[in-house]
Amino acid sequence: MAPAPVPDPSPQKLRARRQHLLNEIDQQAAPRSAPRRELLRRRRRVLVLGSAAVAAVTVVAVSIGFGETMAPREVPPASAASVDLLERAALAAAAEPLPTARPDQYAYVKVVGHTTVLSEAEGGAMQRLRQDAGMEQWTSVDGSRRTLQRKGGADQLLPEIPGKGSLNSPTYNFLAALPTDPDALLERIYEDAEADHGADSGSTTGPDQQAFVAIGDLLRSSTAPPAITASLYRAATRIPGVVAVPDAVDAAGRHGVAVARVHDGERTEWVFDKSTARLLGERTVLLEDNAWGKDGAVVASVAILDSGIVNKAGRTP
Template sequence: MNADDARLDPVESAGTVRRLPGLSDADLPFHGHHRVREHLLRETARDAGAAPRPRFRRRPALFLAAGAATCAVALAVTLGVSGSDQRPPVARTDPAAVQLLDRAALAAHATPAPAVRDGQFLYTRTTGHSTALSEAKGGRMEALRTDESAERWVSVDGSSGTLTRTAKGTTTDPARGKDKASINGPTYRFLESLPTDPDRLLEMVYADARLNHGPASGSATGPDHQAFVAIGDLLRTVEAPPGVSAALYRAAARIPGVVLVPEVTDAVGRKGVAVARIHDGERTEWIFDQKTMRLLGERTVLLKDSAWGKAGTPVTSVAIVARGITTEAGQPPVH
């Protein structure tokens, strides 16, 4: 199954969005269709033919210690090249995905800001799996599923680092003060300092993506895909202030190649709808509750058969099952 086979019918995806409660252009803080038109005119696709990077173990995008990147997905619909026009094809962003992200932004903005104090911890509990390749008898590679369920306590101001508890044990990441926090290693206080204008915020994300995944970096990921990955990491690693979360969703809607996936299931079996981006034969999906637009989690799905599994296999899938605030690392919040 290739990317062309995986494309979604735009009529179907638009119909899915129309069925979501309250989702219409009238609900948007700007005219969504105008944004889509402007976005398509100014964005160009990156080279989709870059050589795949070697991989032996997959790590879930969710909550890696320094906000490490995962892959994401994007059904890129391209414009054909005609005659002597040799420009790269343009990756179109699905209008239905833009509308869904704006719905998520509206929901995020309407969420009351948490009352947090320095010295406290943001708590997150996740459940899910990743995939690793192991050499079996005869040299055959075997895909093995690894439990990635975890609890994390992230210091609000970074002064106490991050405590992570998994089935393998408990680890503590170093303290990360105001001067050391970054897009790839955020604290709540750092997120509070980010701009709430989607264009300004996206440029900050792209600056880091171009530095580490631009043409001269040797990376096969590319800035567009890495920008999508970085925003996903920010949204999941630390629950951001409502205005920043809303801006992150709207910034993601401006990345070329973002599409809607109408029906998905997260790691604990919850049904939802997703926005996604495709890279290197894989589709990474941000899964939302269809009614509340709350972020449920993320998964990465194979689009073609490989050593990692059959097409359609979720090679990583991690669901967010609890969030809250606590005054002591290692102790879940009291509800």
């Protein structure tokens, strides 16, 4: 039996979403030392808003994530099951050999998956579309050369050189310089989270959720030294509200167990292989009906297929 259609949002909800979008744009308008990486932008669901100022339908696509709307409440610490899984992942990561990463080499990652797009026409009707999020990416180890991306078989060089890198646009050398102590690493991550999503930022995401998202982005979208990957997993055990999910499926159809955090009616999951505790991918699952889909819908999902250090952009490990 086909699921019942999700009703179009009311005008009041649309106005609230527009206001939320404007708040997010204000927070992201300040210049950054490096652009947010494409994988981070593509992971988030996209809202496409129609303009009533022109006769034809005009759409503007902006990457956003819904923030928390509930009143502040006490969030429990990470569950014992999630801490156990993250420690297994950390031990597995730490056991990997340290790759040789010369300044002239590239960090490579390949992912497949999808994200969800909402499109609003002039009449106000909303339409959900699935958008391909698969890509390959080569990032200069020392950030001195432009990043190469391959999507749908087409190659493009990103316009800006990564430079020294940042948490939002990391290079291998930037990641290698991060603290291997989980508490010090988490403090570094929370500095960014508080600046962009703290009490006086205007954002409703909150620093705890942003820290969890930031660690997930680094784990999924980057190649890092094993000690740093292990430290990222252990840092995540310090974030309140982290739980374990006994069964999850990545975008490649691989079943695993997940570490997750619930935020504003949706659950962000990091999917791990049950036997090896190797990270398989990440997905976002709705826990209630809304404009993005029905309760239980997977609105974004990415699977990691390959990663490593290569000699030249365009080559694979």
